[in-house]
Amino acid sequence: MVTRRGFLKGGGLALLGVGLMGGIPGFLAEAAANDRIVRPYQRRKVLVCIFQRGAMDGLMAVTPFTDTYLQTARPTLFISGAKAGNTRPLIDLDGKWGLHPSMQSFEPLYKDKRLAIVHGIGSPNHTRSHFDAQDYMESGTPFNKGTSSGWLNRAVGLLGHDALTPFTAVSLTSALPRCFYGDNPSVAISNLQDFGIRMRGNPSAAGKVASSFEELYDQTSPGLLKETGKESFEAMKMLQKTNTRNYRPDNNAVYPNSPLGNSLKQIAQLIKMDVGLEIAFTESNGWDTHFNQGAADGIFARNVADLSNSITAFWTDLSAYQDDVTVMTMTEFGRTVRQNGTGGTDHGRASCNFILGNDVNGGIVHGRVETLAVETLEDGRDLAVTTDFRAVFSEVADKHLQLGNDSLLFPDWNGSKIGVMT
């Protein structure tokens, strides 16, 4: 219980004769002494997951635009592949699939084969409740509510080494998300700037108070509080080395000034700081479009613009790190094929997701989507789930992070991979 993190094993900094005075962060120095790590400063692979809460209309994000059934089912929501008047047409990917016009920043990534799309992805559990479907997608056990851990927390346990730093798994959210529940170290941080001792309007006092606290925790009896105290102050100093407030993204990347844009910007900072980040999570809201979701413009268009522009900015900002980073989106289910009476769509089944990375089998719309005739639809109304989300999540996490144990990552699942990674 006391030795929950590997970098604290072996008695602390004193054994090494180096401390923060030497300018090397303690936990990295410690990591160097840990024989399981060959090269302590070796960058690690990072998986970034984005949960689109509310259920994204996959058929509007990535549209099978030659399907006349869809066109009939969505008199005002269907966006054409052909330019007509002032409305923007879909971005034709391959003669069958069209990307929403507000996702134009994704087009070069797709053409460059770094961005893959999986269509018809969803859960084997037919629930159309946001809560249940999100819960199942985050626990990774679509038929079991009581699973205490989340799949990303289990992924931390499968990294093959103890967590090297407090930042191994970070969720940029105010509370720990369901997918992070569990015994492996993970932390929720709503804002990097808040990660420290704060005395508003009195930074010099804050510094003094911080060192008092540091000493108190250092002197307390061995155990959880002492260890975590030590980690906390080292982590804080780590972040203080970088000016997180006035961060300037590389390559003139421009993040949307949105919650998602800001979260991804902070994840990019953590990656560049080399603080040991391996699994990052954040979320995007507003996808539950029952009312007037719009077509080429409107609510949905703004949402996908934010999603694609945030991810693209992140990718541009991280150009020197792209080999190490893979981004994956997820959403709890899709929406009805037919538009409803209030210009929107209701809860459906399958949706699509996006995976971006240099080890991704990109430039392809993976999965299987039948023509949207009523008889091919699930329950006569929804895009059928043809790819289990676990097939995709496990392949991406497994390949990118080298986890190597699907049965622990997704218990009760033994399906096959679909080739979304190279």
Next chain:
Amino acid sequence: MALPILAGAIVLSSFLSEKRPHRFPYREAGLTERQAAAHLISRFTYGATPGQVDEVIKMGLEKWFRQQLDATLPDDSLQAMLDQYDALKLSNAQIAGTFPKNGQVIRMAIRDGYVDKDSVKTDRKAYRDILKKYMDEKGYRPEQELFRQLYCQKILRAAYSQNQLKEVMTNFWFNHFNVSITKNDCAEFIPAYERDVIRPGSLGRFADLLKATAHSPAMLYYLDNFSSSGPVDSTRPMQKPRKAQGLNENYARELMELHTLGVDGGYTQEDVTQAAKVLTGWTVRQGDFLFAPQRHDGSGKLVLGKRFGPDGGYEEGEQLLDMLAHHPSTAHFISRKIAIRFVSDDPPATLVNKMTKTFKDKDGDIREVLLTMVSAPEFWSSAAIREKTKSPFELAMGAVRSLRAHVNQPFQLYNWVTRMGEKMYFYQAPTGFPDKGQFWINTGSLLNRMNFGLALATGRIPGLSFDLAVLNNNHEPESAQAALETYCRIIMPERDLDQTIRRLTPMLTDPTEARVVGIIIGSPEYQRR
């Protein structure tokens, strides 16, 4: 209202006549009476108030504890504070009529012609203004307000109730039978769930509490049993996906795994399926429990070797809950969980066995189980003293009580507790928050605990006030050093504070009492209970 109290008093008098050890066995564990009193208070309240150790000693530890088990001390001043929260007294039906869900409001506004359906969500400002006007005119209020009242009452009760153990147990059982605001369908039923199901049952018989949760709309929605039904005609095509379609095992599974037997309690998947069939037809109508016979699976079932039905109807469910409540695995599972809450994250098996025996012998009487626990030497052993880590809520409430602070805006504390890692009423999984130090203490949350101490002590939490001089009986400490020692002892009675005081002494070059108090609250010693 008078009846249950009367019944409680009768039960208690018989219970007081039981032969029990005259004294709690703390001397045998090497504790002084003062240390024992401090330990007792730290485990069964939200924190000692200044002078409380003396009060408990004066009354006698055993008598104080029984008074807490009885939980009938007057709470008039708390009640006066709670009176400002008008939603706390509403029934589920009244809540539904007053605090409609956001999606419902939109649909009603369209129906009533206030909002043109083509404008919904397009022009945000104008649309929001119309919705607000609509709600004002109809007397509807935002659901957020309901939840805010729920958070605030919890905070005020924990801070000020005389019946502290009842509040601690309410928190324990809510977490054991967890439901979550994150599940929209069950959210509106949560205030009544805590008020009518959890709090009244928190010191009663386990079987009664279990049955009350099984009948509650909050639980029936949270674990989907409201939708569970016997076989339906699956050849019929669906126009809309019906929520009420077929068997749903979620509640039956968690009933066994989390509420009663425990994961190793000796049941199989087949038992889960069969139990789910027993409970088909247990649903909700208009905010109340309803048994719908036409939805009940009439076939014969076999759960843990016991037969139910065929055609036993509602009674089958009652019998199932009775059987589970009285199963030996349940006695052990619940006893251990109580010991984890009150003794240590890994309580000794000898203690759990004693509690399990009482649970079985006394028909799951929770007060008897608690009394057995406190009467056992294990409760007082050095392995238990300060072994528990305060949850963020316990830390915040403890600080309020340590300083006798006035809380005028409880919601501010709710936000701090969230920041420290315990978003109350929002834990998504039916497991409830894990009751172990490792869950609460991580880098981010620990720094926020320190920040909380500083913010509170330096007056940066709006609506929260306290008077350090009054705490010290209006004596001004004669020096900064004296202030440090005085406040350390007031805030953390009966601890070995030499080290904390020694460490804090250099701070006194820049003395503000408030800052010192903030550091005490953020100190490692104060995180323990």
